[in-house]
Amino acid sequence: MRASQFFLATLKEAPQEAELPSHKLMLRAGLIRKLGSGLYTWLPAGMRVLHKVERVIREEMDRAGALEVSMPPVQPAELWQETGRWDLYGPMMLRVKDRAEREYCYAPTAEEVITDIARKELRSYRQLPVNLYQIQTKFRDEIRPRFGVLRAREFSMKDAYSFDADENGMLESYRKMFDAYVRIFTRLGLKFRPVVADTGEIGGSASHEFQVLAESGEDLIAYSDASDYAANVEQAEALAPSTRRPAPARAMSKDPTPGVGTCEGVAKLWSIPLATTLKALLLTANGRVHMLIIRGDHNLNEVKVGKVHGLRGWRWSTDEEILHACNGPAGYLGPVGLDRSRITVVADRTVAAMADFVCGANEKDFHLRGVNWGRDCPEPDLVADIRNVVPGDPSPDGRGLLSIVRGIEVGHVFALGRKYSESMGATYTAEDGTAKPFEMGCYGIGVTRVVGAAIEQNHDERGIIWPDAMAPFTVAVIPMGLHKSEAVRETAIALYEELKGAGVDVLFDDRNERPGVMLADQELIGIPHRLVVGERGLKEGVVEYQHRRDPEATKVQVAQAVAHVRSRLKP
RNA sequence: CGGGGCGUAGCUUAGCCUGGUAGAGCGCUACGUUCGGGACGUAGAGGUCGUGAGUUCGAAUCUCACCGCCCCGACCA
Structure with missing residues (x-):
């Protein structure tokens, strides 16, 4: 992509509404613009990031055997009344009426619709298991939207739903999704932890949150320094002291x-x-x-x-x-x-x-x-046990001591069981000819939230530092004096074409801006790799390569430049 | 919803207390000079001062109502 043909919308100053680094930087880098409280337009640069996140999610969901569908975000009230959630969901749910005064909601989630599909289309145990997912816009009328896309009202979510014949099958589906999530967040280059979450009233079933570790996170996570144990503080058990109560030593x-x-x-x-x-x-x-x-x-x-x-x-x-x-x-x-x-x-x-x-x-x-x-x-x-655990408490699994960090919840896997299949009469015919309700699981990833969380975790005073896997552009080619030096122009264009030909997402800054402007934009937007082409270097036959995290540029022979960049790319 | 704050040009904001008809920086347009870290000069475009009502000879400025946004809290598969 040539910068002159792209929609760069960088800002020197952040609008005052932004508090968190990710929110400020997304606005400044021209990824998003606010339309209203909790409502954001995604600009072209932001869309490129979103698409990269979606691609990784689709690849891993498909690999895990899930199948993509698309359900309407506007859903009839009747379905929600069947499960009782029309009344239970409360003001979080946006409700609308059509011209005939029929009631609908803008979906905050899609258990009802997917269960309706399952009850109509899945009839035999021979068809199971099935795991269906979609990437769809959701709406939740949050009491207090804040932190930009981290707590927006409208957001993009990947939601998947598994249908199994029995509990063991369901737990197997759950495990597959858990593994897929680990792969997804690993590929996206995020520091994260799966943590045990509250199973709530459903009981007995498993639930894990996937938390991206970040200072500004709204959740507190307790984890063991000696084992894999990690849990939301809401959930982490504070063990009884191992020592006995001492005898009274003083008078009251x-x-x-x-x-x-x-x-x-x-x-x-x-x-x-x-x-x-x-x-x-x-x-x-x-x-x-x-x-x-x-x-x-x-x-x-x-x-x-x-x-x-x-x-x-x-x-x-x-x-x-x-x-x-x-x-x-x-x-x-x-x-x-x-x-x-x-x-x-x-x-x-x-x-x-x-x-x-x-x-x-x-x-x-x-x-x-x-x-x-x-x-x-x-x-x-x-x-x-009625208190929050504190750092230094023993880990509930008996191994090590707890530490506490903040996290941003970007994913949640949940073994639902028969909650929806029973209330909606979603059954299949089992081997013995009887009708049995599906054992369900549901699995969400906040796609837009992943983008914000990634920035919370990867930025400095100059701007965003994208992991390669979600950068809007992986490499920036920045010419010094494009319209002044024939040599610079030829080399820059050649490098641009070569990288493009190698399938690399490259932004060629052909705007004829001053060097400072181009470099500052690249750093703000967070393009992780850059090649600077200047007359100074070309005299020695080199261009300068610098990763966004490198303290200094390294000189690379022009002929080796593309190979050098590719050697630095994360697969 | 309770508490607090803010709405002036695309962004950041001065002016408001003490009423006299709106100013700056960035950004934008044109021209010139510049050109390896957010250049400089000249000229220019751009404002229903959130909306409505009131007070007043006169309101961005004072009063009231409404709307929007932000922060803290409660709330949150």
């Missing part, structure tokens, strides 16, 4: 802490470690008030709380409920002196193993120190 005392209603404040006031304090959080579930107690330096895991017996559907308690149950105000709460007929005490596993701790006295401006379970107050009613 009540001391004033005027105006200090936080663990941090008390620890500072008394010059004690934060880890010796307890934090009590009050919440209400099923009409009963519960006091959840975690260590002062830990954070509550709200997902885990919802799974504790009796706490499903919990909410934060009101001030009145707190006062009624504890006789003291928030900020000064603790397990001592409670009327257990009014309140249930749930202690985190770590807390249950502590002795001589500090907690609120259930009285404004007072805390207790030297408190011990059993001696100063009854044992907790319930001990559960």
